[in-house]
Amino acid sequence: MSLSVDIAHRLGSFDLNVAFEAPAGVTALFGRSGSGKTSVVNAVAGLMRPTSGRIALNGDVLFDAKTGPEQPPHRRHLGYVFQEARLFPHLSVRKNLAYGQRFARPGAERPDLKTIADLLDITPLLDRRPGTLSGGERQRVAIGRALLSAPRMLLMDEPLSALDAARKADILPYLEAVRDSAGIPILYVSHNMTEVARLATTVVIMDAGRVVKAGPAEEVLSDLDLVPMLGVRDAGALLQATVLRDHDDGMTELSIAGGTLFLPDMGLGPGSRTRVRIMAHDVILADHRPEGLSALNILHGRVIALRDGRGPGVIVRLDCGGDTLLARITRRSAQALDIAPGREVWAVVKSVSVARTDIGAG
Amino acid sequence: MSLSVDIAHRLGSFDLNVAFEAPAGVTALFGRSGSGKTSVVNAVAGLMRPTSGRIALNGDVLFDAKTGPEQPPHRRHLGYVFQEARLFPHLSVRKNLAYGQRFARPGAERPDLKTIADLLDITPLLDRRPGTLSGGERQRVAIGRALLSAPRMLLMDEPLSALDAARKADILPYLEAVRDSAGIPILYVSHNMTEVARLATTVVIMDAGRVVKAGPAEEVLSDLDLVPMLGVRDAGALLQATVLRDHDDGMTELSIAGGTLFLPDMGLGPGSRTRVRIMAHDVILADHRPEGLSALNILHGRVIALRDGRGPGVIVRLDCGGDTLLARITRRSAQALDIAPGREVWAVVKSVSVARTDIGAG
Amino acid sequence: MSGWLGPAEWQAVALSLKVAFWATLLSLPLGVLTALALARGRFPGRQVLNALVHLPLIMPPVVTGYLLLLTFGRRAPVGEWLAETFGLVLAFRWTGAVLAAGIMAFPLMVRAIRLAIEAVDPRLEQAAATLGAPRAWVFLTVTLPLMAPGLIAGAVLAFAKAMGEFGATITFVSNIPGETRTLPSAIYSFLQVPGGDGPALRLVAVSIFVSLLALALSELLAHRAAKRVAGR
Amino acid sequence: MSGWLGPAEWQAVALSLKVAFWATLLSLPLGVLTALALARGRFPGRQVLNALVHLPLIMPPVVTGYLLLLTFGRRAPVGEWLAETFGLVLAFRWTGAVLAAGIMAFPLMVRAIRLAIEAVDPRLEQAAATLGAPRAWVFLTVTLPLMAPGLIAGAVLAFAKAMGEFGATITFVSNIPGETRTLPSAIYSFLQVPGGDGPALRLVAVSIFVSLLALALSELLAHRAAKRVAGR
Amino acid sequence: GKAQEPVTVFAAASMKTALDEVAALWARDGNPPVRIAYAGSSLLARQIDQGAPADLFISANPDWMDWLQDAGMIRESSRRTLLTNALVLIAAPQTIAPGTTDGTVTAGYDIAAALGDGRLAVALVEAVPAGLYAKASLQALEQWDVLQPRLAETDNVRAALRLVASGEAPLGIVYRSDAIAEPAVRVLGTFPADSHPPILYPAALLPDAQAGAAPFLDFLSTPEAKAVFETQGFGTDPHP
Ligand SMILES: Nc1ncnc2c1ncn2[C@@H]1O[C@H](COP(=O)(O)OP(=O)(O)OP(=O)(O)O)[C@@H](O)[C@H]1O
Ligand SMILES: Nc1ncnc2c1ncn2[C@@H]1O[C@H](COP(=O)(O)OP(=O)(O)OP(=O)(O)O)[C@@H](O)[C@H]1O
Ligand SMILES: [Mg+2]
C-alpha cells in the first residue's frame, strides 16, 4: 500500500513541482496557505491533470504523462474530503452519505452508514438537506460520504478545521482505526500540528510548490532545521513506545528508549507499541533530578545541539537513550543551567501534557 | 461601544434563544459545531430575521421585533467575515477588497488597502480572480474586505480556521490593534481556545442554541464548571499583568498579583497593562520551591479547589496572591503531593509555554 | 362550454394539445443532449450545431416548413426511407405536426437548458466522480437534478411555442381536419373571412387558457426544483 | 454582392437590422426588470405578470399583431394618446415594427434572464449588503455581472427572434417598402408569388448570415462572461 | 402630413409579380414612384379599417372590399373591378392523369381517380378565396363529397401550388395566374367559369387618398398595364 507522486504543473505564476512517497498509514501534507497542498491532492484525485509526471497507487498507475490516458477520477476509488464540503444540495444528508456506496469496489470492506453517522454525530441530520446545515455539520457529512465510498485511499483536505475539539476527539480515533485496520492509506492536509503529529506516519512539508522535507513523522517533526517552518509552537518529537502495564489509577506505564513514561490510560494492552509526541515547549530541563514535582515523567539525557530561535528562546536537542527529544527554553535559562552540547540534563515532562490527542498508535 | 443581543428564533427543529451583551473589545462566541453561533452572527448582521427579540449597537436599535422594521444589512455597517469566504467571483481580489470602501461611514477611520493587503500577505494576489485562490488565500481576502469597509463592528465567523500558524500569528496582532485602537467591537466565532484566549475580552459559551455562560474572559475561561465543555486541553486562566521592564536578553518582566513573570519580549513599554494566559496543562505543582530548572516562572499559591476530570487527571484551582491559576495534574501526583484545599504549593510555569499567541493586550 | 365551441373546434384543441405534448416530450431528451454538447462539448462542429439549432428561430416559419417538406415529404429521400423502414409517415400527418412544432420550439428549449447546465457547479460533479460514479450516473443524479429549473423552463417554453406554432406546421403538414388542423390553423382560417373574428378570439382564449395552465404547473414544479437545488 | 440583392432587398435587410437592434436594446432593461420581479418578487400580481409575459408566445402572432393594432393603432386610444402627447406614431411605422418584434421576443428574453437570476447565489448579494452596498448597487455590481451569461443568451434569442419575426409585424405595421418591409416581410412577399422562391431564399440566406454573426459574437461574449462568473 | 410620402398601394400578395412590373412601367414614364405593400387581402382590409396610410387598395376578392365599403372606408365612386382570374386543376410533373376535353374540367372528369392515393392541394376552403372558389366548383361538379376528405389545405394558393410543384400532392387547384408562372406544374384544365362565383380583383381609392393615387389607379387599366397583367395569366376584362 503506497502512493507515489512525482508531478510538475504550472498554475498561472505558481509552479508546482513535487515528488514524494506516501507509504501505508497517514501521510500529512503540511505547509502554509498557498503552498500547493490542495493542488497536489487534486492531481492525485484526477481532478487536475499535471503537465508532466506520474502518480501510482500500489503499482497501479493512475496517471503518467508519458504513457497516455490517465485513469478517470471515478475509477481511482479515492475518497476525497474537500476543503469546502461540496455536498450535493438536492440530496438529503442520508443520500449524500450513501452516494458512493453503490460504487464501492467489490470485496472492499464497506462501513455501515449508521455506524458512520453515529460516529460523526450526524444521525439527527439524516433527513435534512445540506443547505440547512452548519459549517461543521457539513464538514462531518463530507467526511462520512468519503468514508462510506469504501475507497482505496482517503484524501482529506483539512477535514477537521471547522470542528470543535470535542468533535475532533471523536473523529480522530476513527481515522486512526481506518489507518491501522483497513490498511487504507490516507493523504491528510492540515495546518494543525497536533492532528498531524497524532495521525501522521509520514510527513511531507511543502513550501511554495516544492517539497521541503519528507519522511517518517518522527524524523521530520524533530528536525531542528524545520522549526522555523513548522512554527516554534509546533516543534516537538515523536517517540516510539511500548506499553508496559496499566495502573489502577488510570495511568499507563510505557517504556521508551530513554526510560519510562506515565500517560493517561490509552486502552491498549501491555506489549502494544505506540507513539507519543512530546512538544518542545512542554519540556523543562533541570541540572539535577528534581523531586516533589507533580510531573511524573523525568528523563535523563544528554544535550546534542542547541539552536537559537527568533526572540529569546533556544531549542535544545537531547539524546535520551537513543531517542531524540526537543526542549524549548529561554536563552536566560540555557545560560543559567549552562546548557551546551555534551551536558547531562534531566527533562521534566508533565505526563498530562502528552495529551490524549497527541497519543497515536504507531 | 456595546452590542446587546436578545433574540429567539426557530430553524426547523433547532431552537435558538440567546441573550448576551458584547461590550467593547472582542466577544468570543464559543460552542460546539451546530450550537447556533453562525445563526447569532447572521441575526446581528441582518441576514436572518429572528422571530422575536431585540438587537442594539450602542443604543442604535438594529432590530426590534416589537417596534417594526429592522435596519437593512447595508445600513448596519458591520464587517462580516463569513464562515465560507463568499468572495465576488467576477471581481479581482483588489476589487473585492475595495468593494466596501465607498460605503464607509463618513468620518470613519479608513484603513489603507495596501496596508491591509500587506498585512494579510495577499499583495501578490491583487490582480487575480477568487476562483484561482487557495482556501486560505480566499479567507484572507475576505478578512481584508471586511476590515476595509470601515465597519462599526466586526463579525468574524471562524476567520482563521483555514490559516496556518504563521499566518495566524501575523493577523492576530492586527485584530488586537483593531480592538484596542479603533475601538471597534468584534464578535468572534472560533473553536480555537488559543485564539479566543488571546483576543477575547468577553466570552459567550453556547450550547444547543442557548447561552451557557457569558462574562469577562478571565472569569469564564477559568470557570472549573466549564472545563468539560471547553475541553480539558483548553482549560486555563487569564491573568492581568503590568509590564515592569524589558531585559536585554529579550525577556519582559511582568508583575502579576501573585509575583513576577518572565515572558518573551512583547514590545510593550514598562507600565503597560496586558493579559497572559496560562493553560492548566502547562502548570507543574511542587511541594517546595524548586531550583535548577529551566522554567523561570515559579509562583507561590494556595489550593482552593480540586475537581476530578474524566480519566486520571484532576484540575487544581490555585489562588496566587488574588489571581486564579488552574493546574492540571494526575490524580497520582495529587496524592503524592498531598494536594488538598488549603495546601500551599509552588506553581512552575515555563515562561515560553506562555506562547506569543497567548499573550494579548487587555 | 361545449356549445361555445363546435365539435370541429374541440377537435382542433385536442389535436393541438396532443401535438404540443408530444413535441415537448420527444424533444426534451434531444434538447438536453444538444444543450449538453453545446455547453460542455469541445468538438469541432460545435458552432455549426449551435447555428443549426438556432435556424428555426431565424428563418421564417414557412421556409422551415418548406424545408421539412423537401426533407421529410413523401417524395423526399428521408421521408421515403422513414416510411419504408419504420412505416413512419410524417407529411400530412399529425406526426409531422409534432415534428414541425418540435423543431420550431427547439431553439427555445435548448437555450433554457443550456443556461441551466452552465449554472451547475462542476465541482459537485467532480465530487460525485471521486465517489466512484461514472459520468452517465453523475449526469443523471447530479447534473440533471441541478438543472431541473432550466429543464422545466425549457419544456414550458417549448410547449407554449408548440401550442402557438402555425407557419411551419401548415406548410409541412397542411390543414387536414382531425389530423393536422391545429388550433392556430383554425384561428387563421377564421381570421381570413369577414366576421370570423368572434370564433377566432374564442379559440385564442382556449389556447391561452391551456397554455397558462401549463405555465402555472411549471411554476409550481420550478419552485420546488429551485428549493431542492438550493438545498433547502 | 450588391448585384445579388436589389436595392429594395438591401433596404429590407437594413431595416430588419435596425428593428432587431432597437427591439433588443430597448427591451433589455424591461426584460431584466420583469425577470427580476418574476424571480424575486413576492407581490400579488406575480402570476398575472408571468402569464402576460408569455402571451406573445402562446397567441398566434397574427393575433398579437392585431391586438397591437387595436391598442396602438391610429384610431386606438393608446395610439392616439401617444401620438398627441409624444408625437410617437407606432402603427405602420418602423417604430411599430420595433414594438412588435420586441413584444414577440420578450418571453424568450425574460425566460433566459430569469433563469440566470435564479442561478445567482443570494449569499453573495448578502455579502455585498454587509459591506454597506444599497440594494441597487448590489444589483448593479454583483447580481447583474453574475447573470451576464443569461443576459447575453436572452439578448441573442431576442435579436434572432426579432430578425425572424413576421406575423405580428406585418399585422401591426403592414409591409410598406422602406418603412415596415422587414426581411421576413420581403421574404413573405416573394414566397406568395410563383417564381419568387429564388429571391426569397437569397433573403433567407442573408437573414441567416446576419443572425449567425450575432450568434457567434454572443458566444464569444458569453464565454468571457462565464469565465468571469466562475472567477477565473 | 402624408403629402410628401409616395403613393402607397395595399395589394393582395398574389399580385406581386404583375403589379411590381406595372409599377416599374409607371415610374419609367416619369411618374412619382409608388410603394406597394403586399399582404393577404383580409389583413390589408383590417389595416385600412384601422387607419393604415394607404391610398389605394387592390383586393384579391370582393368580400373584403365590400366589408370596407360597408364601413365607409373606401371611395365608392372609385371602386372598379381591375382583373379577373380563372381556377385551374394542376398536376405534378410525375402525376399520370388523363387529359381533359377542351382543357375544361367537367363533372365527368374523375379527379379522385386521377389523385390515386395522393391528396388534392387547395387553399383553405373555408377561408382563403381560392379555396372558397375551389369548393364551389367541386360542389358544382358534384365531386366535393368524394374529395373533401382528401384535401390538403394550405394557408394560401401559393403554398398549394408549392405542394404540387414539389410532388407532395399529385394534383391541386390554383389560379391560372399562379399556374402559368410555375414551370414545374402542368395545367390539366380550367374549371368552368360558372362553377364558382366570378373571381374578381376589385380596386378602390381610400377616402383621403393623395392626389397622385387616382392617376395610378387609372394607369392600371391602360393597355400597357393590361398587357402585363395578361402575360401573368390574369384576365383584364371584367365583363366577358
Ligand atoms: N489559475 C491559477 N493561477 C495562478 N495561481 C494559481 C491558480 N490556481 C492556483 N494558484 C495558486 O497556487 C497556489 C497553490 O494553491 P493550493 O490551493 O494548492 O494551496 P493550498 O496549499 O491548498 O493552500 P490553503 O492551505 O490556503 O488551502 C496558491 O498560491 C494559488 O494562488
Ligand atoms: N432550516 C433549518 N432547519 C433545521 N435546522 C436548521 C436549519 N438551519 C439551521 N439549522 C440548525 O441550526 C443549528 C445551528 O446552526 P449554526 O450554523 O448557527 O451552527 P454553528 O454554531 O455556526 O455551527 P458550526 O460551528 O458547525 O458552524 C445547526 O444544528 C443546524 O443544523
Ligand atoms: Mg487548500
Ligand SMILES: [Mg+2]
Ligand atoms: Mg457556523
